[in-house]
Amino acid sequence: MDFGVFNLLQHRDHTKSPHTVLTEALEHTRLAEELGFSRVWFAEHHFSNYSLCPSPLLLCTQAAAMTKKIRVGCAVLILPLHAPARVIAEIALVDAMSGGRLDVGVGSGYQNYEFERLGADLTQNKVMFNEMLDMIERGLREPNFSYDGKYYKQLKTAINMRPVQSPRPPIWVAGKDPNSQRRCARDGYIPFISGGIGGPEELKRQREQVEQCYIDEGKDPATIPLGVLRFACVSDDQSVIDRYVDGARFQKRIANSLRSRKETLVDDYMVAEVPGENEESFEQITKNLLVGDSESVAERICQEIELYRPLHMNIYFAVGDVPHSAVMNSMEQFATKVVPVIEKHFGKPLAEINDVPMPEPLAMAAE
Secondary structure (H helix, E strand, O other), rough: OOEEEEEOOOOOOOOOOOOHHHHHHHHHHHHHHHOOOOOOOOOOOOEOOOOOOOOOOHHHHHHHHHOOOOEEEEEEEEEEHOHHHHHHHHHHHHHHOOOOOOEEEEEEEHHHHHHHHHOOOOOHHHHHHHHHHHHHHHHHOOOEEEEOOOOEEEEEEEOOOOOOOOOOOOOEEEEEOOOHHHHHHHHOEEEEOOHHHHHHHHHHHHHHHHHHHHHHHHHHHHHOOOOOOOOOEEEOOOOHHHHHHHHHHHHHHHHHHHHHOOOOOOOOOOOOOOOOOOOOHHHHHHOEEEEEEEEHHHHHHHHHHHHOOOOOOEEEOOOOOOHHHHHHHHHEEEEEEEEHHHHHHHHHHHHHHOOOOOOOOOOOOOO
């Protein structure tokens, strides 16, 4: 298994400029490579402070240019918000520019606020997502392709830029939809789940759902290359831990507002923070998340690895308005103190823990 770093580029601190948020995320990228993290991931969202990144592929290009080895990924491209042929060509371009270091995370989206402003229909996002995924496969694999779907039509087209990774970069599919998870089993995609601000039992439940989807498709659930997004903060300073937990709660609150169409925008794009109904207590959220000193975080991660057996854990270090210095310190302690304890606990190098191979892209029927 391995660990990555997730960058949402969230903007909570009104005194900090968007440019500073971006600059800090890129500094996290540079540090992630120095510390030996395997991947850095960038989200896609639009028109609110939930995330300042409208184009994860652009950020992947910059991240690749300033690094040498670390893989760069989209977590995720919201497929129904894109023109298919264009995004296929851009995926190929970024993979080529990164020297074959691109991971393509994809999702169907959930924020109607951004769908409305980009002229997309959220009620049809699942169908559009699957049609787009069909087109990505064909466009990256075949010399030329056409498509005739319910929402997308494509004249015979050749994507003239080709990816370095053959026949395509790895595709990670985010979310809890069992239809998408069954497609992962069928088509060699990587299921990508998140427990949000819930605890490890929520991730265990999701793991069990993925396993059932693999069984339904005649696949061995022991071979699942599971990707997991997890909140984590390593610090000896309780005030930093509390601020991190508050930031995670803040993220959940504004995500719920955007999901339920109850958002109130202030100062142009800042979403007002409103406590959710039946919201867990601050103390319970603290218990749910991987927060604390290096020893306690390492102990809990070892338990979670045994519980839901991830191949990749994507760690969310920068939330809300946690100071940049605290984020950098948390990353450093995670890499230098937490990871060695994990390796000692399992008695093997990190790469050999849950050593499930990444799926090879399946050959097309015509090949």
